[in-house]
Amino acid sequence: MDGSGRDARQAAPAGRPPMEAIVAEYETALLRYAARILNNSAAAQDVVQNTFIKLFRSWKPGMHASPSLKSWLYRVAHNEAVDHIRRESRxxxxxxxxxxxxxxxxxxxxxxxxxxxxxxxxxxxxxxxxxxxxxxxxxxxxxxxxxxxxxxxxxxxxxxxxxxxxxxxxxxxxxxxxxxxxxxxx
Amino acid sequence: MNCAASKALLTLYVLKDLDASTEATVRTHLETCPDCRAALQEIESTLGLLRDALAAPTHISAQLGSAQRARVLEPRASQGPIVVSGLSWFTQHHRALAAAAAAVVVVGVIALIMPATQSARRVALGVDVMMEESLSELDEVDYFAQDKGRSERESPVEEDFEKLAFGEAPEARYKSSLAPKKKPSRSFFRQRSGESGVEVSAAAGRSVRVVSAPVLKPTPPPVEPAPVIPAPVTAPAHTEHAWFVDSDSPDSASPVGGKPSVAKPSSPAAMPVLRPASEVSRLSSATEFDSVTMTKSPMIVSGALANRTAGRREAALRTYGGGSEAAGDSDGDDAVGMDVYYATPSVKELGDQVVPILGDAPMIGRKFKGKDVGGEAGEADPFADVESIEAVTSYDYLARTGETIELEEGKSASVRGQSVVAGPDALLLGKLVKEEQVTDLRSGLKRDEKRRFDLSEKMEREADLGQDLKRFEKRDRLLEVLREEEPADEGELRWRFTAYGVNPFVVTRKEAFSTFGIDVDTASYTLTRSMMRQGALPPAEAVRTEEFVNAFDYDHVAPTHRTFRIYTELAPSPFGRGLQMLKIGVKGRRVGREEQRPAVLTFLVDTSGSMNAPERLGLVQKSLRLLVENLGPHDQVAVIQYDSHARLLLEHTPASHKDVILKAINRMQCSGSTNLEEGMNEAYRLAAEAFIGGAENRVLLLSDGVANLGSIAAEDILNKVAAYRKQGIFCSVFGVGSGSYDDTMLETLANKGDGVYTFLDSEEQARRVFVDDLAATLNTIASDVKIQVEFNPNIVRRYRQLGYENRRLKKEDFRNDAVDAGEVGSGQSVTALYELDLLPMLLAKTRIELPPRRLATVRVRYRRIDTGRVEEIERAVWPHECLPVFEKASNGFRLAATVAEFAEILRGSPHARGSRYKDVTDVLRPVALELHLDKRVQELLQMVTAAESTPRGQ
The missing domain is CATH 1.10.10.10 (Winged helix-like DNA-binding domain superfamily/Winged helix DNA-binding domain)
Structure with missing residues (x-):
């Protein structure tokens, strides 16, 4: 497991996503959206956090420039939110x-x-x-x-x-x- | 646009998300529809509230909390190591193993794909190469041949093609014909023959493609040599002959050589040569050549010559004979001694190259140049489907040409370039000696073919004519008819029909798509029945096969949820020998009672003098009474009669007031001429006044089709009918009274009005139309219904559609929703038949087993009346669905086949030649027994039986 972690870290700098820029750009909108769906501001924070983590994991170079990034984020946020609701049987x-x-x-x-x-x-x-x-x-x-x-x-x-x-x-x-x-x- | 449709768009309208044209439509609809306006207000207020609510200040934080932010920005620290999936872990830690596994997979995939791509490439090459490089040049073909053994020719490919030197005399002689032609556009054919085999090489202009290789030894030599050319010349040790075929004058193959000489490699006795040894050709570079093996086939030879008469055999021998040992005797079993080649299945040597043996120029010229003219003469070429050289084996060759070898021989010479089917003709080309021999041979070989060929050409012409008629003449014809004065004597028999030709066989490789608009009319069948009751067969052009087929019910179950369901059935054709028949049934949904829309009907009844007969106006009145009895209380009826002028008999009245309507119907009186124009104008004006959105608004014309109109007026009417159709008023046409009946005009009107065109010949028929099929007549479920069938060229060699000649659409029009096509009523079904010529299993077996491939795909595209949406459905036909024998097919299938054949015979289709009515009854009788409750089938059986003894009408 150590080995795999090291490999991932080695690979990261090359295609490392500009997370700060992305978070700054989308966090407000995603939080608002998640909070609407969940009717719960605190849960929205968790959902958005998970969304960004998922983005980091499935990052591919060039994704930032792609117009589908926004759609992707909304989709993942929605799925996360629905999962959240299901999880809590809410x-x-x-x-x-x-x-x-x-x-x-x-x-x-x-x-x-x-x-x-x-x-x-x-x-x-x-x-x-x-x-x-x-x-x-x-x-x-x-x-x-x-x-x-x-x-x-x-x-x-x-x-x-x-x-x-x-x-x-x-x-x-x-x-x-x-x-x-x-x-x-x- | 109806209410439901625009209501669904209101939200988008409020949000301004609609495109401009839709928005305009909705806006105009809103002005007329208070109901929709109310809905709009409601939606607007809801959206306003929602917007306000969303815009109101909330406690939702705009930023992630610091803990979350930290986790997102430094996910590794907080989330632990990112898990690498099992596969990537494997690849990272066992690179060598992973690489090996990948290699194995790649090799496996390639092994699977290779055969498919190879044949595909071959096909592509065959077509492309010939089309682009050689086809255009085929009309200028030079052929050269030379015998083996010439010392200076040992390595001809290394010599320079540029230095091509003819003997003095020939050059001078053919200067005129050679001069205007550019060298690169000439094709080149060379043959070297000797005891060890024959080498064939050819070059087509710049792209030299064919090449030579040693061949098998010729089969037993002929018994005795015979001189071929009247004036043989002593031959040199090595001979060569070359000739030039001028494409401009068919059948003229002019020798290039100076003096003819006879030579034979083994015994220099009698062999036609065109010129003494001299430099004939030099090929530019060896690299331009690929090679192919040509071998001789005794089977071919015996097959090819099996049927020849002595005279023809002689002619053939004379032509063929010189190539090998000697010319043959006219009556010996010497055929085997001839150089007849067939292509061996030698994939290795062939590579992907396709080797064009340039066939005889005039034939090729005609075939290729005539592509645009008669490209569909599928019958002519038995090798139409041959993809590549290895596709043809000797067995296959015989199977294909077998019984008609003498007819097809000349044809296979033209082998379409893309395949090297070096049938007897390749040799024919190689050995042509004298012009008259060519002519001789051709006329001898083709005497029988000529008849057949004439026929197929005639068919093509007819088909082309049919196409043209479809585009232009239909309207012109209509106008012309309308332009004519109505005859003073209205009782005079006068028929108006338009012939649309008969669909020819289409080679699938050339056009895999068959597209047509549906047609649920049945008038042609009813008309035929009516005429046969009067003791005459209808004129051939009055018979439309599709209307015959659609006059019967084939027990398709109506779909309950979807609008349409497609049924297909495939079985051997009972009448086309060796052909399969594909029946396609499209069945529409049955509209439930609660779904039935109210009908607003405007009857326009022709009451001119010509209608004054019990089987005309009387029948019309009876029909109308029947209809009124069966209408619902919400339906409305108006009646207009027209003769010299249009007169309103009854304004739109609810069908519950039956007495009032019946009284109006009874009031009709006949007199005067026929002013269809005024009648139509009045009817449409009235229909537009009474228009109810969402209802079935329809003008129903009942007429014997006689009209006196100016051409402009006729066009006006057609335009008007088409314009109102777009606004939702349809037009159905009911024809009565055989004799002065104008079929063409009535059908055109119904087509334009998206309506049904039905012929009423009896009260029984009227009952069928107005009572039994009332729901279908009044409740359309879909309009612009089009069908497209895509055949797989790898399975279907060629196909022919039975009927629908005047409904054919262009391939690209299928998905063009602006193109108008027929409409289908509730529970109606449409049936189309195809005759298919499948590729023999022999070929399929030689190929690597691939996953099952579709034989055909049937697509139906239509616009639903209730939602206005265009939908498309499809169904695949698989080869394994094909039933082994016709008798196993459903009785619906067998009935359809017989009905179609009956129609084909009646209209004198060339495809039904040789079929007799008795053949039809033989097949129909068992079906009629099974369906003994269906009166229509019994009636059909009577008709077919009676047709034998009924004379053809005028």
Whole structure:
């Protein structure tokens, strides 16, 4: 094992990734994205850390210049996040938690219960988390991260048309949820 | 664009992610559709909220924590040694072993791949080399030959080609013909023969490619030598003959040599030579040559000459004979003594080089120059598929040419350059002596072929004509028809049909793709039935094989989820000897009742004087009544009649008001001329007014097809029909009344309108169309349905599609979604048949076993009506699917084969020559027994039986 470690260290300087530059460039976006998916800032830190470590391990020279680096990072971050959720069996818990969310439940019946902007935003975000992870993924990548459809399709491995469809369905679902929750009055 | 389609795009529309044209379409749709506007608002507000929520300040940190950052930036320190995977560990620690393993793998892969690449290269070379370098030059071919033994020729390859010196006399003699030709563009053929064998060499212009090698000893010499040339000259010890073939005048092979001399290496008695020994050729450099072994084959000889009559044999012997020992006797069993070569399977010597033996110039000229004209005459060349020299064995040669050897002989001379099938003709070339002999031989050998050849040429012409017709004449013809005045006497019999020719056999290597738009019309079959009931066979051009085939149901199960399903079946063809038949069935989904869209139908009924007959207007009224009875409550019907003018009988009325509609139908009266233009204009105006998005909007024209229109008006109508089709109003055409029936125009209209074209000859047929197949008639599931079949040239030598002559598409149009093609209704099926000529197993066996290869791939591309999306599906046909005998095939397959053959005979297809109706009934009878419940099959059997004794109609 020592030998292999030595070999790796010997090889490293030649194709060593410019980690600091990459981290500086992408950490904010990835943290934001992971935190949205996980709804947990601390867990997001771990996820992003793992993402960068994975990048370091699978580094190939020339990767930095490649346009697919961004997609690659988002994809790995998403998978890490989903893994994280699975690991903690939180997917299931999450849904139940959202269903019984006091803020949403309180206003589900009374339509004259006024929501402050902050409350509204929280409700929207929590409703967004009830969507399927892949719908959240597309929604966030497009709306918050501002990725192009080509990039999203690279991240998700779906076709661009499929991404558009998914996005549309996510929005439709969300708007139904919003209506049901009384956040938006029809 | 319908509501559902644009709703799906709304999110992207709000996000401004659509391309400009789609965005414009959505925008225009939004203006008309309040429903969609509401959906848009909802999406906009949701997206707004979501954006706000995401933009709101959060507690998400913008940077990694210091611990995480440290781990990321110095992963080795915190994560421990990076694990090297097992494989890389192995390679790092046992380099030698790893290298050895890699070498073994590489060698194994190469061993697997080599055979495939070699043959591929050979094919490529064969084609490319001949095409690029020699083909263009083949019309200027010089041939030279010389006998072995010339001392100064011992190493000819080292001598300079540039110094090529003809004897004085010949040069002067042929100056005129040689002068305009550039030297490099000449091809060169040389032969040296002697007791030890024959050496053949040839050079084609700059690229000298063929070369020589010793050969087997000739087979037993002929019994007695016979002079070949009327005026033999005493021969020198060494002789050579050379000749020049002028491509411009076929059949003229002019000797280059001065005086002919007779020589024979062993006994200088009688051997044709064209000129005395002199310098004939010098080849430029040895390096330009590769070598090939040519050996003689007694089998070939006996096979090649087996059928000859005495006269022809003599002619042949005269030509061939000089090469070896002596010319043969006319009636001896001397054939074996001739120099007839075939290519030996000697891969080693051949390498990848392809050796063009330059065949006889006129033939080659015609064949190659005529590539653009008649490249598809697959029948002509038995070696069409030969890839390389080793592909032809003597056995194979006989198998290929066997029974028709005398016909094919001249052909194999032209061996397409890419293969050295040095059949008898290579020699023929090598030994041609006199012009008249050539002519003699040709006419002798080809008398039989000529007939066949004429036929195949005629077919090609017809096919070409068909192509042209397809492109141009169809419209012109229509216009011309429409331009003509309507005859005063409307009862006069007048038929309008257009002949599209018959699809020829296509050599797969030349065109592996067969592409066509589907056609679910059945009019041709119904029309034929109607005419036969009146005691006459239809004119040949009224018979369209595909419409016959599609008139029957082949028990394909409709897919439940996908739009289409492809069925294929492969079995020996019952009528084409030695051919296989491939049946392709494409079955559409059956639309469920809840999915059925409401129909908005506009009937346009021709009530001109010509329609005034019970089997015309009467039948139309009956049909309409039947249809109205079967419509759903949400469907709407409007009726317009047109004669001299168009008149609105009924505005769009819900089908629940049956009495009102029936009353309108009963009101129709016939009189006057036929103003189709006004009728169509009125019908489309009305249909556009009543247009309902998402419904089945359709104009249904019921007419006997007679119309008097100006040409401009006719074009206007066609353009209008095409324009409305794009907006969602389709046009179906129902023809009635044989006699003055204008088939061409009605079919064109239905084509343009993406509709079905059906002929109504009886109430029974009307019931079939308007009651049984109502769902299919009114519910289209897909439009622009195209089928492309890709054949594997390594398995399929050539193929022929039965029917679909006027539906052929260009290969590249398959994926061009702008190209219009037919549409398919709910649960409808389309059937296409191909006759295939597969390569003999003999060849397959000699090759290394490869993983099974597809025989063909069937692709279907279509635009779904419900989603508007273009989809493509495919299905592979494997060689092992081929059934051993025709009788094992499903009854649907056997039925389709007989129906197609019946149509082929009726339309006088050259491929059905020699077939009689009785052959069809023999095959059909057992099928009819199995399908005794299907009335259509029983009816077909009656028709075929009756066809024997029915005279051909006018």
């Amino acid at each position: 997917l299931h818990v999450l849904h139940e938690k959202q269903a019984s969310d006091p803020a949403v439940a309180a206003c589900a019946d009374g339509r004259n219960c006024p929501l402050s902007d902050t409350e509204k935003h929280e409700a929207v975000l929590s409703l967004m988390h009830t969507l399927h992870p892949r719908e959240q993924q597309v929604l966030l990548l497009r709306l918050e991260e501002g990725l192009s459809y080509r990039e999203i399709s690279r991240v998700t491995g779906r076709s661009e048309g499929n991404v558009g469809n998914l996005l549309h369905h996510a929005v439709r679902k969300l708007s139904t949820h919003l209506k049901n929750a009384g956040v938006v009055t029809s």
